[in-house]
Amino acid sequence: MPQKPEVMSPAGHWPQLHAAIEAGADAVYFGLNQFSARAKVGFTLAELPEVMATLHRRGVKGYLTFNTLMFDTELEAAARCAAASAAAGVDAFIVQDLGIARLLRSIAPHTEVHGSTQMSITSAEGVAFAAQYGISRVVLARELALAEIAAISQTSPIQLEIFAHGALCVSYSGQCFSSEAWGGRSANRGQCAQACRLPYELLVAGHMQPLADARYLLSPGDLYALPLMPQIVQLGVAALKIEGRYKDAAYVALTTAAYRKAVDEAWAGLPLSITPSEELQLEQVYSRGLGSFFLSGTDHQAVVRGRAPRHRGILVGRVVRVLTSSILVAPEPKSAAAPLKPGDGLVFDAADWRSPEEPEEGGRVYHVHPARAGLLELEFGYDDLDLRRIRPGDLLWRTHDPELERAVRPLLQPAAPLQRQAVHVHVRAHVGAPLELTWRLVANPELQVTVRSPKPLDSAQNRSLDQAFLEAQLGRLGNTPYKLTALDLDLQGEPFVASSWLNTLRREATDALAQLQANAKPPAGGDPMAALRAALGPPPSPQPHRVPSELHLLIRTPAQLNAALELRPASITLDYLDLYGLRPAVERVQAAGLNVRVASPRILKPNEERIVNFLRTLACPLLVRSSGLLHSLGPNYPHALYGDFSLNAANALSARTLLEHGLVRLTPTHDLNAAQITHLAQALDAQALEVIAYQHLPVFHSEHCIFCRFLSSGSSYRDCGRPCEGEPIALRDPHGRAHPVSADIGCRNTIFGAEAQHASRHLSTWRNAGISAYRLEFVHEDTTQVNAITTAFRAALNDQISPSELSRQLKQHAPAGITEGSLVVVGR
Numbered sequence: 001m002p003q004k005p006e007v008m009s010p011a012g013h014w015p016q017l018h019a020a021i022e023a024g025a026d027a028v029y030f031g032l033n034q035f036s037a038r039a040k041v042g043f044t045l046a047e048l049p050e051v052m053a054t055l056h057r058r059g060v061k062g063y064l065t066f067n068t069l070m071f072d073t074e075l076e077a078a079a080r081c082a083a084a085s086a087a088a089g090v091d092a093f094i095v096q097d098l099g100i101a102r103l104l105r106s107i108a109p110h111t112e113v114h115g116s117t118q119m120s121i122t123s124a125e126g127v128a129f130a131a132q133y134g135i136s137r138v139v140l141a142r143e144l145a146l147a148e149i150a151a152i153s154q155t156s157p158i159q160l161e162i163f164a165h166g167a168l169c170v171s172y173s174g175q176c177f178s179s180e181a182w183g184g185r186s187a188n189r190g191q192c193a194q195a196c197r198l199p200y201e202l203l204v205a206g207h208m209q210p211l212a213d214a215r216y217l218l219s220p221g222d223l224y225a226l227p228l229m230p231q232i233v234q235l236g237v238a239a240l241k242i243e244g245r246y247k248d249a250a251y252v253a254l255t256t257a258a259y260r261k262a263v264d265e266a267w268a269g270l271p272l273s274i275t276p277s278e279e280l281q282l283e284q285v286y287s288r289g290l291g292s293f294f295l296s297g298t299d300h301q302a303v304v305r306g307r308a309p310r311h312r313g314i315l316v317g318r319v320v321r322v323l324t325s326s327i328l329v330a331p332e333p334k335s336a337a338a339p340l341k342p343g344d345g346l347v348f349d350a351a352d353w354r355s356p357e358e359p360e361e362g363g364r365v366y367h368v369h370p371a372r373a374g375l376l377e378l379e380f381g382y383d384d385l386d387l388r389r390i391r392p393g394d395l396l397w398r399t400h401d402p403e404l405e406r407a408v409r410p411l412l413q414p415a416a417p418l419q420r421q422a423v424h425v426h427v428r429a430h431v432g433a434p435l436e437l438t439w440r441l442v443a444n445p446e447l448q449v450t451v452r453s454p455k456p457l458d459s460a461q462n463r464s465l466d467q468a469f470l471e472a473q474l475g476r477l478g479n480t481p482y483k484l485t486a487l488d489l490d491l492q493g494e495p496f497v498a499s500s501w502l503n504t505l506r507r508e509a510t511d512a513l514a515q516l517q518a519n520a521k522p523p524a525g526g527d528p529m530a531a532l533r534a535a536l537g538p539p540p541s542p543q544p545h546r547v548p549s550e551l552h553l554l555i556r557t558p559a560q561l562n563a564a565l566e567l568r569p570a571s572i573t574l575d576y577l578d579l580y581g582l583r584p585a586v587e588r589v590q591a592a593g594l595n596v597r598v599a600s601p602r603i604l605k606p607n608e609e610r611i612v613n614f615l616r617t618l619a620c621p622l623l624v625r626s627s628g629l630l631h632s633l634g635p636n637y638p639h640a641l642y643g644d645f646s647l648n649a650a651n652a653l654s655a656r657t658l659l660e661h662g663l664v665r666l667t668p669t670h671d672l673n674a675a676q677i678t679h680l681a682q683a684l685d686a687q688a689l690e691v692i693a694y695q696h697l698p699v700f701h702s703e704h705c706i707f708c709r710f711l712s713s714g715s716s717y718r719d720c721g722r723p724c725e726g727e728p729i730a731l732r733d734p735h736g737r738a739h740p741v742s743a744d745i746g747c748r749n750t751i752f753g754a755e756a757q758h759a760s761r762h763l764s765t766w767r768n769a770g771i772s773a774y775r776l777e778f779v780h781e782d783t784t785q786v787n788a789i790t791t792a793f794r795a796a797l798n799d800q801i802s803p804s805e806l807s808r809q810l811k812q813h814a815p816a817g818i819t820e821g822s823l824v825v826v827g828r
Contacts, residue, residue: 024260099653118174126628167241214306224290345400431493688772
């Protein structure tokens with residue numbers, strides 16, 4: 001039987017938290033100003049007890065986003081913070097880091113741990129993997145369709161949570177390294193620079209592809225699942241998450257109230273009652289264009305419109321004519337539920353002819369006059385607009401609506417609590433004994449209080465106590481957060497009770513019940529430092545320095561394979577678009593007497609078991625890129641398994657946890673710089689690491705297919721004509737860098753950094769730390785470049801050329817220059 005899902009709302013700080021409570025959230029998620037994936041907002045640790053008391057007093061759960069990857073140097077602070085947070089009464093930790101999830105079971109065994117969407121969980125196997133570590137709920141990736149969520153739900157051993165509203169990332173959460181690559185700001189550590197919202201040009205075989213008004217090729221619209229609520233409540237998911245810890249209180253209030261009503265109606269089997277004007281309010285308060293997107297199935301034409309990257313509000317019209325001091329506009333039919341009026345803030349969108357870098361014209365409208373043929377004449381303030389920069393055909397958006405502020409004010413400034421908790425009161429009224437009232441929360445019957453009259457009850461001289469009188473008196477709950485929904489009366493004799501007694505006892509009971517809720521805390525957990533020491537284990541034995549180095553090549557094309565075979569590295573890893581072309585390539589490498597590995601997809605969904613089955617048939621080692629595949633293969637897989645960067649091992653705890661699954665070696669996450677990789681090698685057996693010394697950083701990994709969206713009219717692989725098998729494409733950013741794009745077997749796109757990231761300056765330090773396995777990854781290098789780059793690294797690892805000479809040769813042969821990228825050690 002499905003459970004009714006929680007409505008889960010974001011809170012950047014106090015105004016949003018109060019808005020979520022009043023609008024009807026079942027749970028609120030928030031961060032501290034540390035260890036949170038939204039680094040710019042959050043509460044202090046000192047505020048946390050009051051945050052939890054405020055929520056619990058109103059019967060709302062509080063989930064702490066503890067969801068950054070942790071560095072080894074942060075583990076002690078993280079352990080102490082976790083212990084203090086559990087003691088403050090948080091209902092759950094939301095985590096990304098697998099090692100932290102494991103540690104929390106020792107520090108706070110009575111507090112739930114939820115797996116963040118940054119764990120990139122897209123399959124039942126990924127859910128099962130998380131469940132092994134005491135995770136009781138996982139937030140599924142936003143790229144799953146309802147049918148896929150239903151398939152996962154059928155076998156899930158733990159609760160599932162999905163996003164229902166708000167911003168979409170173009171990259172799978174947890175798999176975006178653009179901020180790290182281009183600014184040293186890790187998205188996995190709460191510092192997303194939103195490179196996906198920049199304008200890009202599409203290059204096909206080096207030539208610019210005309211795309212009309214589509215400039216922002218990686219900027220999706222915003223998720224809107226409200227119309228799907230009747231289907232969603234039947235999926236068996238535990239919670240529906242509203243995105244938006246950077247959003248204001250008005251956004252939190254309106255979205256929470258809308259989803260509260262929709263969930264209640266859908267759960268009761270009633271039709272959804274949201275009105276067109278209410279839908280427009282959701283679009284007005286914040287929207288890049290609302291849609292169900294991946295939830296309703298694959299349609300690559302819908303996810304990215306590309307015209308603008310930011311909040312647009314409501315499309316209210318199109319410019320017909322520019323007059324001397326006013327503008328004629330054809331109103332948009334959809335805006336009829338909230339028509340244009342004086343005071344509206346408007347912006348003119350000329351994306352089809354104006355450069356993305358140019359500022360837009362906009363201002364507040366002063367007068368709106370009806371004109372001929374249903375047109376509207378708009379007048380603006382003096383000097384508000386440069387009418388010369390507006391032309392017929394420009395779109396007109398309402399970015400600010402004063403009416404919205406009036407509509408949301410009752411939610412933000414209620415005269416009394418808007419959301420009340422149901423209480424059941426049991427009354428024991430016996431003549432000769434004190435009146436006894438037991439108040440019990442319907443949602444949590446274990447929370448109850450009993451109050452008694454100071455004196456025994458006398459017999460009534462006139463009117464005795466009855467059910468109706470009690471309900472009338474005890475139901476007067478005014479400014480309390482409670483509502484009386486049931487009353488039981490245990491009556492003996494004909495007792496008399498004064499109204500004043502009932503009023504006093506009612507106040508005592510509600511105060512005591514609120515205090516009981518506010519003080520609810522889990523049992524004490526373990527000593528955080530002892531738990532951390534136990535998790536880390538004894539320090540590793542001293543390791544020999546300068547062990548012989550191995551060079552491993554990862555290639556993506558048959559031409560690169562030809563070059564790799566001649567170079568005879570320690571191993572060749574095949575990362576091919578054409579999955580079924582792998583078998584002959586594997587056989588070629590084996591026939592040459594070389595070790596071969598096959599790279600798995602980073603994402604595997606419920607309908608892609610055939611990919612796993614095919615990988616098994618290759619009978620060779622695998623480079624594993626998802627926790628779901630690691631779980632699926634199991635401990636009895638007969639060939640070696642290597643863990644890739646996408647498993648996001650950022651510290652010794654997470655690395656050890658993954659290595660315990662039988663991985664021969666593990667590649668650290670790209671969130672680590674070169675010095676942190678050295679530290680990780682020293683904290684582990686360095687032979688268990690394989691580091692990438694040359695690569696084009698995979699900055700975005702996306703379910704959205706750029707090939708299908710911009711080079712076809714199809715909606716999916718079924719009708720796109722597979723342009724990914726044609727000419728190579730790249731995205732050129734505002735700095736002129738062309739970033740190659742490739743597709744994998746699941747039609748997912750990886751956008752690679754234009755410049756090659758290299759570790760020339762760090763090889764000596766890594767080798768002294770005992771690291772022996774070095775990987776070079778190629779994307780669009782030709783055979784000459786593969787040969788030259790590999791030869792240069794081989795010479796450097798054999799101490800035949802200096803780091804500076806290696807860097808010089810790489811700069812000469814890399815397709816678009818080189819960079820230290822995420823390996824940079826700041827301050828060095």
